Ligand SMILES: Nc1ncnc2c1ncn2[C@@H]1O[C@H](COP(=O)(O)O)[C@@H](OP(=O)(O)O)[C@H]1O
């Protein structure tokens with residue numbers, strides 16, 4: 194089947210990177226730095242980016258990579274660099290055959306920095322481009338909440354493959370519906386899900402493991418007979434989406450259930466498996482451009498699970514414009530049958546018509 198090799202490499206690479214992020218999640222000192230835009234980055238983000246790019250570069254040396262992080266801060270911080278290298282050099286899948294296809298040890302710290310910087314592609318409308326968010330929801334990761342390791346392959350502007358590792362999501366889909374997963378702590382027993390999707394082949398999930406890939410099962414959005422019965426998801430960080438506007442949209446749709454708040458693309462994953470139905474990300478700042486690595490994998494996952502994903506104008510997310518979604522504003526994802534109704538409510542609340 195098409196893109197089966199890409200899917201497998203991406204799944205194994207994300208699964209291995211999750212071993213590293215889980216290790217850092219349990220450490221008190223996560224090596225947090227503030228980037229130029231004041232947002233945090235940790236040892237986990239840098240380490241996961243190195244491991245995943247290494248796997249892509251080994252298997253698909255001609256592909257481009259648009260990744261969130263870069264190494265300049267690390268080049269000036271020998272201590273942090275050494276700590277990250279300590280993690281990266283030791284992380285392996287506990288299954289030799291699986292580790293082999295994504296492995297091949299990096300030689301040293303310098304090789305690690307070089308690999309991190311292979312994620313500087315400018316993106317665009319042509320060719321094979323991977324979009325990588327080594328930790329999405331870094332603030333959730335630091336808070337002890339949800340986060341996700343996200344990787345997508347975009348070919349000529351179209352998302353073909355998406356893989357998302359969510360170490361802190363419950364494995365059981367129905368438990369996710371009844372638990373307040375937004376405030377759930379830690380990644381103990383019963384947690385950790387790997388989602389994946391190939392265009393035209395549907396979306397699947399499987400438990401994350403520390404070795405080879407576990408058996409997968411198909412996932413889909415749940416039917417919602419009446420929009421007022423829908424559960425909506427939104428981010429925890431009030432600066433990333435307008436929670437007041439999100440609430441006004443829900444009210445307009447007759448939704449009375451409280452929102453499920455969780456960080457990262459775990460929101461796309463949750464609605465794709467029927468743990469929630471609608472994802473609202475209404476803009477806070479007029480000029481903010483969403484990043485492609487924050488949405489590419491989740492966009493395809495939800496669409497293949499029976500949903501639609503658009504911006505606040507009802508326009509599909511456009512991954513051809515470079516590193517950002519500069520022609521889109523906000524994100525609205527819902528079961529296909531409800532999307533028009535939800536967009537109508539969004540536009541009424543935002544005075545767009
Ligand atoms: N003003 C803003 N509006 C929307 N998204 C923003 C934002 N500032 C940062 N972000 C993005 O929000 C992502 C997290 O989304 P969420 O709030 O849904 O968990 C961050 O990803 P990272 O954590 O990978 O940096 C970051 O890229």
Ligand SMILES: [Mg+2]
Pocket residue numbers: 232233261331
């Ligand atoms: Mg970030």
Ligand SMILES: [Mg+2]
Pocket residue numbers: 326328329330486487
């Ligand atoms: Mg992100």
Ligand SMILES: [Mg+2]
Pocket residue numbers: 238261326327328329330331
């Ligand atoms: Mg990130």
